[in-house]
Amino acid sequence: MLRGFLGRLRGKIRVWARRRHGIDTDPTVLSGRRIYILPTGLGVAFAAMLFSMFLGAMNYANNLALGLAFTLGALGLTAMHYCHRNLAGLKISSAASQPVFTGETAHFSIALENLSPLARHELTIGNEHGTAMPVRIDSAGRAVLQVEVPARRRGSLRLDHFEVATRHPFGLFRAWAYLHMDMSCIVYPRPAPRGAVPPPVETDVGGAQDSQRGDEDFAGLRNFHPGDAPARIAWKAYARQQGLQVKVYAGTAVTSHWLDWNSLPGLSVEARLSQLCRWIEDAHAAGHAFGLKLPNLQLPVNIGPAHRQRCLTALALFDPAAGSQNPPS
Amino acid sequence: MMNRRGATGAAALPRFTQQLIWVLAGFVLAVLPHVPDLSPWIVAMASLGVAVRLIIELRDWPLPPKWLRIAIALLVMLGVLATYRTLNGLQAGTAFLVIMGAMKLLETRTTRDLTVVIFVAYFLLFAGFLYHQSLLRLPWMLGTAWLLTVTLMRTHQSAPMAMREAMALTGRMLLQALPLAVALFLFFPRLPGQFWAVPARSGATSGLSDTLSPGDVSELSLSDATAFRVKFDGPLPPPAQRYWRGPVLHDFDGRTWRRSQGFFPAQSITATGPIYNYRITLEPHNRRWVFGLDAVTDWPGERTGLTFDRQLLARAPIAAPASFTLHSSTAYEFVGALPSGIRNIDTRTGDSNPRSKQLALELMAQSGDPAAFVQAVLNKFRDEEYFYTLEPPRLEADSIDDFLFNTRRGFCEHFASAFTFLARAAGIPARVVAGYQGGEFNPMGGYLIVRQSDAHAWSEVWLESRGWVRVDPTAAVAPERIERGMQAALPESEPVPGRLINQYDALVKLRLAWDALNTAWNDSVVEFGAEHQRALLEGLGIEDADWQALGVGLVLALAVFFTLLSAWLGWRFRPRRADPIARSYQQLCQRLARVDLARQLHEGPQDYLRRVAGRRPELAAPLAQISRLYLGLRYGPSAGEAELRRLKILIQRLKV
Numbered sequence: 001m002l003r004g005f006l007g008r009l010r011g012k013i014r015v016w017a018r019r020r021h022g023i024d025t026d027p028t029v030l031s032g033r034r035i036y037i038l039p040t041g042l043g044v045a046f047a048a049m050l051f052s053m054f055l056g057a058m059n060y061a062n063n064l065a066l067g068l069a070f071t072l073g074a075l076g077l078t079a080m081h082y083c084h085r086n087l088a089g090l091k092i093s094s095a096a097s098q099p100v101f102t103g104e105t106a107h108f109s110i111a112l113e114n115l116s117p118l119a120r121h122e123l124t125i126g127n128e129h130g131t132a133m134p135v136r137i138d139s140a141g142r143a144v145l146q147v148e149v150p151a152r153r154r155g156s157l158r159l160d161h162f163e164v165a166t167r168h169p170f171g172l173f174r175a176w177a178y179l180h181m182d183m184s185c186i187v188y189p190r191p192a193p194r195g196a197v198p199p200p201v202e203t204d205v206g207g208a209q210d211s212q213r214g215d216e217d218f219a220g221l222r223n224f225h226p227g228d229a230p231a232r233i234a235w236k237a238y239a240r241q242q243g244l245q246v247k248v249y250a251g252t253a254v255t256s257h258w259l260d261w262n263s264l265p266g267l268s269v270e271a272r273l274s275q276l277c278r279w280i281e282d283a284h285a286a287g288h289a290f291g292l293k294l295p296n297l298q299l300p301v302n303i304g305p306a307h308r309q310r311c312l313t314a315l316a317l318f319d320p321a322a323g324s325q326n327p328p329s
Numbered sequence: 330m331m332n333r334r335g336a337t338g339a340a341a342l343p344r345f346t347q348q349l350i351w352v353l354a355g356f357v358l359a360v361l362p363h364v365p366d367l368s369p370w371i372v373a374m375a376s377l378g379v380a381v382r383l384i385i386e387l388r389d390w391p392l393p394p395k396w397l398r399i400a401i402a403l404l405v406m407l408g409v410l411a412t413y414r415t416l417n418g419l420q421a422g423t424a425f426l427v428i429m430g431a432m433k434l435l436e437t438r439t440t441r442d443l444t445v446v447i448f449v450a451y452f453l454l455f456a457g458f459l460y461h462q463s464l465l466r467l468p469w470m471l472g473t474a475w476l477l478t479v480t481l482m483r484t485h486q487s488a489p490m491a492m493r494e495a496m497a498l499t500g501r502m503l504l505q506a507l508p509l510a511v512a513l514f515l516f517f518p519r520l521p522g523q524f525w526a527v528p529a530r531s532g533a534t535s536g537l538s539d540t541l542s543p544g545d546v547s548e549l550s551l552s553d554a555t556a557f558r559v560k561f562d563g564p565l566p567p568p569a570q571r572y573w574r575g576p577v578l579h580d581f582d583g584r585t586w587r588r589s590q591g592f593f594p595a596q597s598i599t600a601t602g603p604i605y606n607y608r609i610t611l612e613p614h615n616r617r618w619v620f621g622l623d624a625v626t627d628w629p630g631e632r633t634g635l636t637f638d639r640q641l642l643a644r645a646p647i648a649a650p651a652s653f654t655l656h657s658s659t660a661y662e663f664v665g666a667l668p669s670g671i672r673n674i675d676t677r678t679g680d681s682n683p684r685s686k687q688l689a690l691e692l693m694a695q696s697g698d699p700a701a702f703v704q705a706v707l708n709k710f711r712d713e714e715y716f717y718t719l720e721p722p723r724l725e726a727d728s729i730d731d732f733l734f735n736t737r738r739g740f741c742e743h744f745a746s747a748f749t750f751l752a753r754a755a756g757i758p759a760r761v762v763a764g765y766q767g768g769e770f771n772p773m774g775g776y777l778i779v780r781q782s783d784a785h786a787w788s789e790v791w792l793e794s795r796g797w798v799r800v801d802p803t804a805a806v807a808p809e810r811i812e813r814g815m816q817a818a819l820p821e822s823e824p825v826p827g828r829l830i831n832q833y834d835a836l837v838k839l840r841l842a843w844d845a846l847n848t849a850w851n852d853s854v855v856e857f858g859a860e861h862q863r864a865l866l867e868g869l870g871i872e873d874a875d876w877q878a879l880g881v882g883l884v885l886a887l888a889v890f891f892t893l894l895s896a897w898l899g900w901r902f903r904p905r906r907a908d909p910i911a912r913s914y915q916q917l918c919q920r921l922a923r924v925d926l927a928r929q930l931h932e933g934p935q936d937y938l939r940r941v942a943g944r945r946p947e948l949a950a951p952l953a954q955i956s957r958l959y960l961g962l963r964y965g966p967s968a969g970e971a972e973l974r975r976l977k978i979l980i981q982r983l984k985v
Contacts (some may be wrong), residue, residue: 032899042444049448053455058520061649063857064458064467068474070513072451074506075478078894082502085898115904122486136488140905169498170478171444171485 007128014161017178024181027093027113030164035087035177037080043172046076076172083173086120086166092179095144097159099186099312100151101277105129106185107146108159114141122168127161134166151187154273154316159183188312191281192274221245225302256289256301259311269320277315284308294318344489346386351480352443352450353379353434358473359450360427362457362466368412371424374405378431393435402432423456443484450477462650464850475499505894512886518879519859537763537784539576539616541586543728543743552781555612556765557620558848560776562606566622568767569811570659572787572799573620573779575764577638579674581753583681584728586746586761593637593670598796600626602660610652610851617642619653620764620779623799627656637671638760650851663796667758675758675791682729682750689754699757699792706751707805710744713737717807717818741766741810744802745786752800758791762799767814774845782815909973910962917955917980924985934959948983955979 013036021034039047050073057065095109114120114137124134125145132145147162165176221234224244234245259279264272276292283290284305291301292311299311342350357379364372385392393401405428406416413421430449437443454470454477479495557573578586605622619633619641628635633643633653643651678686692709696702714737721739725731729750732743739747745761752759766785768777787801804811810818816831831837853861862879871878918928921941928937938956942949958976 042441045448049452053452056455056459060459061519061858062459062462063514063855064462064470065455066517067510067514067854068455068458068470070517071474071503071506071510074509074513074890075503077509077890078502078506081891081894081898085895085902088899089902089904116902117905118902121488121490134487136486136490167485169482169485169502171440171481 014178018161018180021178021180024092024179026181026183027091028179028181029115030087030090030092030177032084032088035084035175037084037173037175040167040171040174042170043076046072046170046172050076076170079170080173082169083166083175086122086168087164087175087177089116090120090123090164091115092164092181094181094183097183097185099188099309099316101188102151102154102190104151106149106151106157106187108149108162108183108185109144109146110162110181111142111144112137112164114139120166120168122166123164124166125162125164127163131165149185151185154187154189154270156317157185157187159185186313186316188316189270189273189277191278192271194278194282221247225304225307228304256291257283258291258293258301259283260293261295262293269318273315273318277312280308280311280315348440348443348480348484349386349437350383351476351483352437352446353383355473355477355480356430356434356446356450356453358469358476359453359457360430362461362469363423363427363453366420366460367424367427370408370412371428374408375427375431378434382434382437392438395436398432398436401435402429405429405432419456419459423453423460426453426456440484444481447477447481447484462851462855464847475503478503505897509886509890512890513883514857515865516862516879516882516886518876519862537575537614537616537618537765539578539588539763541578541742541746541761541763541786542584543724543732543739543746554781555844556614556779556781556783557609557611558774558776558778558844559607559609559622559768560774562608565770565777566605566659569804570623571766571768571777572623572659572762572785572801573765573768574623574625574640574762575618575620576762577636577640577789578761578763579638581677581679581750583679584726586749589638589674591670591674593668595635595637595639596668596796597664598624598626598658598661599664600624600658600661602658605657605659606654607657608652608654610650610848610856611647613648613650615646615648617644617646619643619647619655621655622657623659624661625655625657626661629653629655650855652852652856667791667796672758672791675760676753676756678750678753682727684727684730685733685747685750686754688733689751692751693755699752699755699790702755702757703752703790703792703798703800706748707800707802710748710802711805715739715744715806717803717810719815719819741786741803744806745788748800748802749788749790752788752790760789762787762789766801766811769814769841771841771845771848773842774848776845776848778841778844910959910976913973913977913980914959917983920980920983920985926985934963945985948985951979951983955983 017034017036050069053065053069053072057063057069091113093111093113095111097106097108100106110125112123112125112135117139119136119138119141121136122134123137123143123145124132125147126132127147127149129148129150132147135143135145137143147159149157149159151157159181161178161180163176163178165174167174221237222245224233224246228246232246234247237243237245257279259276261272261276264275267275280290280292284303287303289301289303290307290311292299292314294314297314299307299314360375384390392398406425409421409425409428410416413424415421416425426449430446430453433442433446433449437446451474454474457466457470475496478499479492482499483490483492483495576588579589579591580587604626607622609619609621611619619628621628621641624639625635625641628641631644633641635641641655643653692705693702696705716738717740718738719740721743722736724736729747732739733747749759749761763784763786765779765783766787767783768779770777785803787799787803789797789799792798801811807818866872866878914934918937921927926941926944932940935956938952942952955976958972958979962972962976
C-alpha cells in the first residue's frame with residue numbers, strides 16, 4: 001500500500017522533473033540544480049539516534065555527550081554535501097545497446113565519466129526495473145553501466161528515463177538525478193517455435209553444381225558485400241586497386257533460401273514475422289545464405305552477421321499498416 | 330571457495346568478513362570503557378557473543394537458527410531486568426545496550442546489520458560520556474568514534490576501499506564538520522535542569538561518609554584521587570588554616586558518630602579577619618557537602634544552603650563536576666548564646682565508656698574552666714604515649730576507653746572522637762567535624778588540589794566567651810600532619826599514597842601539569858553552561874542574549890557552514906582544465922567555426938587545416954606553420970616553451 005503510493009509519487013516527481021529539464025543532450029554534464037537528495041531509511045535512523053543522544057545529553061547536562069551528538073550531526077550534514085557533490089559535474093553519455101528479441105531484457109549501456117581531480121564513489125544507474133551494481137570512478141576515469149528494460153514488443157524500444165544515483169559516503173543520504181536521453185534499442189520479433197514450418201528451399205545454381213569439387217577449390221572472385229568474412233577478402237586484389245573482392249571457393253555457397261512473407265498465408269502479421277525470424281535464425285546458424293522478401297521490401301541473398309542483423313531489423317520495424325517498413329535509420 | 334582461512338592472511342578474507350572484523354573491533358573498543366561499571370556476567374556474555382560470531386565467520390559455520398537467537402535475546406533481557414531491577418536509567422540502559430549489541434552480532438549477515446551494530450557502538454560512546462567526562466578517556470573515545478565512522482564508510486562501499494583512503498576521507502569530513510559542531514556546542518541554549526527524572530546512579534559515592542566509627546576497619550581513604558580543587562582570588566590561607574568543613578556529627582552511640590536529625594536555629598557570626606574569595610570545584614561524590622573553607626560567609630543561595638551547624642550543602646547530590654563561588658573567613662566570632670537544644674544534643678554522652686567519663690571529670694576538676702580543660706586534654710595527648718598511625722588496632726565495644734587507655738594508637742578520627750567525648754563528659758558542648766585538611770598548591774594552575782588522602786576529622790567546642798572553637802587534637806599528637814600533610818606525619822614504614830611519586834621532582838611536576846590541564850578542561854568544557862555562554866556572547870558584544878538571539882545565530886552559523894562547504898567542495902571537484910596546447914588548438918577551431926569552417930568530428934588537425942587552407946588560400950602559409958607546430962608539440966619528442974609561445978602568437982594573429 002505504502003510502497004504503491006511511494007511508487008506513484010516517484011513517477012509523478014519524475015514526470016515533473018522531465019517537464020522541468022526536457023530531453024537531455026548526449027552527453028550531459030549534471031549540474032547541481034538537477035540533483036535531488038533525501039535521507040535514506042538509514043539516515044532517518046541515524047537522525048533518530050542523534051536526537052535521542054541530544055535529549056539525553058541535555059537532560060544530564062553532559063557537555064561531552066552533547067559534543068558527540070553535535071559532531072555526529074555536523075558530520076551527517078557534511079556527508080549530505082559530499083553525497084550531492086559526488087554526482088554534480090558527472091558527465092553522462094549513451095553507449096551502444098545490443099538488439100534483443102521480444103521477451104528478453106534490453107540492456108542500455110550508459111557511460112559515466114568523472115572529469116574532476118577527485119575520485120567519485122558508489123555511482124549507480126537504474127530505473128524501476130532494477131539498479132546496477134555501484135561503481136567507483138577514479139579521477140578522469142570512466143565506467144559503463146547498464147540499465148535494463150524488458151523488451152515486451154518488437155520495434156524500436158526507447159529508453160524513456162533512468163536515474164543516476166549515489167549513496168556515498170555513509171548510506172545516510174541518496175542523491176539522484178533523472179535523465180531523459182534519446183536512446184533506443186531494436187527489438188526483434190520473438191522467434192517462432194523451431195520446426196513449425198520448414199523454410200522453402202531454393203538451390204543456388206552456381207554453388208550447388210560445383211559442390212562436389214570440394215571446399216578448397218578456388219572458383220574466382222566476386223564483389224564484396226557487407227557481412228562477408230574478412231578472411232575471404234582478396235587483399236592482393238585490393239592492393240592492385242581493383243576494389244574489395246571476395247574469394248569464392250567451389251561449394252562455399254551451399255544451400256540458399258528465399259524467406260518470403262507471401263509463403264506464410266493464413267497467419268497473423270506477428271506470427272508471420274515470428275516465423276520469418278525463426279527461419280533467419282536457423283539459416284544463419286546453419287551458415288546458409290538467405291534473402292528476405294517482405295511486402296515492398298526485398299533483401300537479396302547473402303550471408304553473415306551483418307546480413308542477419310539487417311533482415312531482423314527489417315522484421316522488427318515492419319509496419320503492417322503501411323504494407324511496408326520504415327527504412328532502418 | 331576453498332580454504333578461506335588460507336595462509337595469505339587478512340588480505341585473503343572475503344570482504345564481508347573483513348568488514349565484520351572491523352565492526353567487531355569498533356564495538357569492543359566502545360564497550361571497553363564500560364567494563365568496570367558493568368555486571369560481570371554481562372561482560373562475559375558480550376565477550377562470548379563477539380568470540381562466537383568471529384569463530385562462525387572464520388570457520389564458515391551457519392548462524393544460529395532464529396528461534397535460538399530469540400530465546401537468547403529474551404533470556405539476557407530477563408537477566409538484565411533481574412540484575413538491575415529496571416531497564417530505565419543509565420546503568421541498566423548501558424547494560425541492555427551492550428548485551429543487545431552482542432546478541433545482534435549473532436544475526437549479523439548484511440550491511441544493514443553491520444550498520445546497526447555501528448550505531449549501537451556510537452550510542453555506547455555517548456553513554457560512556459555520561460559516566461566519565463575525563464580528559465584521560467577523551468583520546469580513546471575520539472579514536473573509537475573515528476574508527477566507527479571509517480568502518481561505516483567502508484561497509485557502504487561496493488568497491489573495496491582501502492583503510493588509508495577511508496581514514497583520510499572521514500578525517501577530512503570530521504575536520505570540516507568540526508566548526509559547525511563547535512558553533513552548536515557554544516551557542517546551543519542550555520537548559521537549567523533535568524527535564525525528565527532518571528533514577529540516580531546507585532552505590533557510586535566516594536570520599537567522606539556521613540558517619541565516623543573509630544576502631545572499625547579503617548574507612549579512611551588512602552586514595553590519591555582528587556576530592557576538589559580551589560582557586561583563590563587573592564592570597565591563600567596559611568596551611569594550618571586550611572580546614573574544609575564537611576559533615577558535622579552530633580549523635581554518638583558509644584562507637585559511631587552520626588549527623589543530627591534535629592532542626593535548630595542558625596547562629597550568625599561576624600568575621601574578624603580577612604575574607605577569602607574563592608571558587609571550589611568538586612569532583613562528583615554523589616553527596617551534598619560543599620567543602621567550604623572553615624566559616625563560609627557568603628554562598629550562592631539558589632544552589633546551596635547552610636545548616637544550623639554551618640555545613641554548606643548543595644541542593645542536590647553532586648553527581649557531576651560542580652563549581653561554587655564562596656567567601657570564607659578563618660577568624661570570626663559567634664553572635665549570641667548557644668541555643669539550649671544544641672547544648673542539649675552536644676553534651677550527650679550516653680552510658681558508654683565509663684573510664685573516659687571518669688577521666689574527664691578528673692581533668693575538669695584539676696583545670697577548673699573549659700579553656701584550661703581543652704588545653705589539659707591536648708597536653709595529655711602530646712605528652713603521654715599516643716601515636717599517630719594509619720594502621721591502628723581494632724577497638725573493643727567501648728571504643729573511647731579502649732583507645733585512651735589501651736591501644737593509644739590512631740589517626741585523626743580516633744583523636745577527634747576521643748577529645749569530643751571527653752569534652753562532653755566534662756559538660757562542654759562539643760561536636761565532631763569531618764572534612765579535609767590541607768591541600769597541594771599547583772603553581773601551574775594557581776590552585777589548591779585537595780585529595781581524598783587529605784580527609785581529616787577534628788572537634789569543635791563551645792566556649793562561652795568565644796562561641797564554637799575548632800580544636801584539632803591530631804595537631805597535638807602529630808603537628809606535621811597539619812603543617813605538611815600526612816606523609817610528613819607518618820613513619821617511612823607506613824604506606825602513603827603518592828609517597829613514591831613525591832620522591833621524584835620531575836614526576837611531581839608532571840602530575841601537577843596534568844592536573845592543571847584537567848582542571849582547565851573541566852572548567853572550560855565539562856562545566857560549560859549558561860553562564861559561560863553569556864560571558865562568551867558579552868565578549869562578542871552581544872548583551873543579554875535570549876533564546877531567540879541564539880536561535881538566529883545558530884541558523885546563521887548553519888547557513889555559513891552550508892555555503893562554505895558547498896563552495897569548497899565545488900572547487901575541489903572542479904573539472905580539470907585542458908592542457909595549454911589543446912586549449913590553443915580549441916581556440917583556433919572555435920574562431921574558424923565562426924566563419925563557417927567548423928571542424929568535422931572525423932577530421933584530425935592535419936586534414937582539417939589542409940581543408941581550411943584549400944578554402945582560404947590566403948591563410949595557407951600560416952596554417953601550414955600552425956599545423957606543423959601543433960603536431961610537433963603534440964606528438965613530437967619534446968615540447969619546448971618557445972614553440973608553444975609561437976603557436977599561441979600565430980593563432981592569435983591569424984586573420985580569419
